[in-house]
Amino acid sequence: MALVYTAGTFDLLHIGHVRIIRAARGFGERLVVAVSTDELVAAYKGRKPVVPFDERLEMVRALRDVDAVVAQHDQDKFAAWERMRFNVWLVGDDWFGTPKYEEYRRRLEAVGVHCAFVPYTSGVSSTSRRHDAGASAS
Template identity: 35%
Template sequence: MKRVLTYGTFDLLHWGHIRLLKRAKALGDYLIVAASTDEFVTSGKDDRRPYHDHRTRCKMLEAVRHVDLVVPERSWEQKVDDIRRYHVDTVVMGSNWEGSQRFEYLRDYCEVVYLPRTEGISTRKIRRDLLADAVTDLGTPDHEPPPVTSQMAQLDRSA
């Protein structure tokens, strides 16, 4: 059995993530996804917390048919231990990591494959687009709160 491992935050799960997971699974028989913990994500230079907490992101990943096992990614240093613990044959990452010493040293332990990113989609782009839409909506003269329906008013009174 050929085992494949990939790492990521997988926040705001989108088509680019699904495509990466599908292609990673196609390289082997068993796909392990190491999902970055909230603490790991916020320990770096970018202190932005993921939208979904770690547990929710893991549940979303477990629901993807290409994923066989989800484990936590707590640090950069755990990768060799993961390769040994899960008997990994191949580590797969997006092409944005190609040449990075964060993954290149793993070639001493297994195959390392970089897959092309999906054009036009990323979590960062989704965040920017949603923010731009929100700012645009707030700046329009017709931006008003939704009307209160009789059902909503009844709920408010019963609370």
């Protein structure tokens, strides 16, 4: 039975999030989704998400394709594998070719994990929606 793992912020839940989760589900029988904590998001994006962590966890948990939801306290995908021993790691192809994600891929493939980069839904992101909402409010 293949265990699939993906992770994200999942702030301002949108169609891009749904598509990546749907795609991930197609790679195995069980899907674990890691949701980044507010502190982690603040550390790498320089601001906290609009939707608080507990609410983002609950929203992702409610999606029918998701079997389990865990907190993501750091971005280290190999450390996540050490904890969960997933068979498939899935991420949007907007990360393809970046040094950090190529290193994750190299290390994960070395232990037999299938790494999949799926199409990113361009033009749709929580960051752009947040920016657009701020621009319309002014």
